[in-house]
Amino acid sequence: MSKILDNDYYDIILSNISVPAFDKGDNITFLTERNSLVHVLRTDMDPCSLGGQPYNAFPALYTLESTISIEKSGIGTVQRNPFLGLFGRGVMIGVIDTGIDYLHEAFRNNDGTTRIQTIWDQTIQTGTPPDGFTFGSEYNRDTINQALRSEDPLSLVPSVDSNGHGTAITSIIAGKPNEDLTFSGIVPESDIVIVKLKEAKKNLKELFFVKPNAYCFQESDILLGTRYLQLISQKIGRPIVICVALGSNQGGHDGRGILSSYLTYVVQLPGIGVTVSAGNEGNKRRHYFNSTTTPPLYNDFELRIGENEPLLWMEIWPYAPERISIDVSSPNRESTQRVFPTINECRKFEFIFTQSIVWVNNIVLEEETGDQLILIRFQNPAAGIWYFRAQSVGNEPFSFHCWLPSGDLISNDTFFLNPNPDTTITSPGNGVNQLTVTAYNQLTDSILGESSRGYARNGLVKPDIAAPGFELPCAVPGNLYGTATGTGAASAHAAGIVAMVMEWAVPRGNYPSMTGNDINRLIIRGARRSTTEVYPNNVWGYGQIDINNLFQGLTNI
Incomplete structure (x- = not known):
């Protein structure tokens, strides 16, 4: 089995400068121009050791970010x-x-053929991986x-979306109109490229104290998916818009994580757009903030832990x-x-009157940010x-x-008693340019x-924009239709x-070198703003997305 799939190996992110020291056999998986994964044999270590590697070397864990009107954004007018x-x-x-239901009518042309260019299903190992990748099937x-013409399509293309999130997100962007159900994606004549993520490795869940059955993905697989989409775009010679409707609360919330910083880089390249969801953590009571400026120089805060919470982590990021x-x-x-800050010490505490065990890493210098992390x-x-x-x-x-x-x-049922709804944008939403x-x-x-x-922890203005995200009509697996709510739906x-x-910019030749970052700036300028709000603000960003305004601004030029 390939080491990237083998639970006996940790996937460790390292700088490409360090690759030669580990480059033996299939120890290395190339991620980006800056980083690769090294697959390190896992020993029976205490959780304290964080696998014998620094905190930032482990991919963060990402979760899904979604659970109507096209007119509201000026789309119909344009x-x-x-x-x-x-x-x-x-x-x-x-x-x-989470993949796509490729059998769904929303993803077919009028003659019944597919609008999907390729699917890279990271979960299926029986087919051929894409060129330059070592696992999954393309x-x-x-x-x-x-497959669509055959009696048994799944025998030829066994890729399915058993969750439905990926099908919904793709259909909101690009689903074919269904007149009976008044459903239409926004760009129903675009082509589609899908990456179905494999679930995070069991050893990564164990390391970060996440329940074994929790449905989540690891940062490195999302990065590989991004690189795959870039390669397909180059190979076919067409611009691409990438949607990441996933998020993570791990890391410093300042855009310096590996995925956030890579998307910031990618969106500055011509012909690549990137939208990411802000997260659905605003009212979950999972963020606490304190500023203590006068003696006594300590702060007490409380966390309520629910009945069925066998495993849990919490991160504290001081300034x-x-x-x-x-x-x-x-x-x-x-x-x-x-517990005082140290370089890499970890302390384990077993409580006498309960079965609880607590591990504390008070890291004086977290490598990626240079900040303290508890x-x-x-x-x-x-x-x-x-x-x-x-x-x-x-x-x-x-x-x-x-x-x-x-x-x-x-x-x-697990939350802070005195929570703060601000600074709750999930990664990769804290990056600069996406x-x-x-x-x-x-x-x-x-x-x-x-x-x-x-905003982001470093004061960067995020979110950028607000989009409709309440019960958006969407396709769901089984040739059915439903609705999606949340910032994942809004990012779609x-x-x-x-x-x-x-x-308008690239295929129509109005601005062939247009980058995703250029488009984002146009969208921010063309946003609809209320006269009663001050912009930008930490709730609406620069206002409500409005493409009609955007094009009116361009025609004035």
Whole structure:
């Protein structure tokens, strides 16, 4: 078995400068121009060791970000304009998600053939991997068409979307109109390229104390999917718009994670657009913020842990220059005492009166950001209120953020008692140049309660834009239709609009060197803004997406 699939090997992210030291056999998987994966044999280590590698070397875990009106964004106006009429012709849509129901009518041409250029299914190892990749199976348009004509399509192309999220996201962007159900994707004449992600390795879930049955993906597979979409775009010679409707609460929320920074780079290349979801953490009570400026220089805060929470992690990110210690107390007030920052020490605490075990890594220098990181991992934590005391080491004022896992990695019964809804944008939404999309209810013109709020931890303005994200009509597996809600759905809606601008710019020759970042700036300038709000702000970003405004601005030029 390939090491990238083998649970006996950790996938460690390292700089390409370090590759020669590990490059033996199939130890290395190339990720990007800057980084590769090295596959390191896993030994029976204590969780404390973080696998014997620095925190930032392990791929973060990502979860899904979604659970109506086309007119609301000015799309109908632009498509009815005879001089524009932008439906995505000549543009490819790339979706990295849970796969696609390729049998669905929404993804077929009028003659019944497929609109899908290729599917890379990372979960199937019986077919041929794409050129330059070592796992999964690739199915091209000809093979998919052959399957569609056959009596037993799944015997030829066994790729399915058992979750439905990927099918929904793709259809919101590019689904073929269905007149009976008044459904249409935004760019129904675009071509589609799909990456179906494999689930995160069991050893990575174990390392970050995530339940074995939690449905999540690892950062490195999303990166490989992004590179695959770029290669397909180059090979076919068409611009591509990539939608990432996934998010993670791991990391410093400042855009410096490997996926965030790579998407920031990619979107500055001609002919590549990127939209990402802001996250659905706004009302989940999974973020805490404190700023302590006067003596006594400590801060007490509380976390309620629900009944069925066998495993849990929590990250605390203080701001420089101050360093802080942490003291963790169980519901019956058993305490770890103060745990001080060190280079790479980890402390394990077994509580006497409960079955709870807590591991604390108080890392004085997290390599990727240069900041302090306190990683706290719980095994069988007693249900109830846990108490934490963050205290200045040098008796100086300090402030810090604290995050719990995103999505379904924990239950809604686990939350901070005094939460803060701001700075809840998930990765990769904190990156500089990708279009980070929050969701509003297009029927009431109000932001969705669950939509994550900005800004990034380093003060960067995020989200960029708000798009419709409440019960958007979509395709679901089994040739059925349903609705999708959340910032994932909103990022898909925005991806369709990016594709319309890309069609105007590149295939139609109005601006052949247009980058995704250029389009994002045009979208921000053309956004609809309320007279009662100050923009940008941490809820709406620069306003509501409006492509009609965008093109009116261009015609004035």
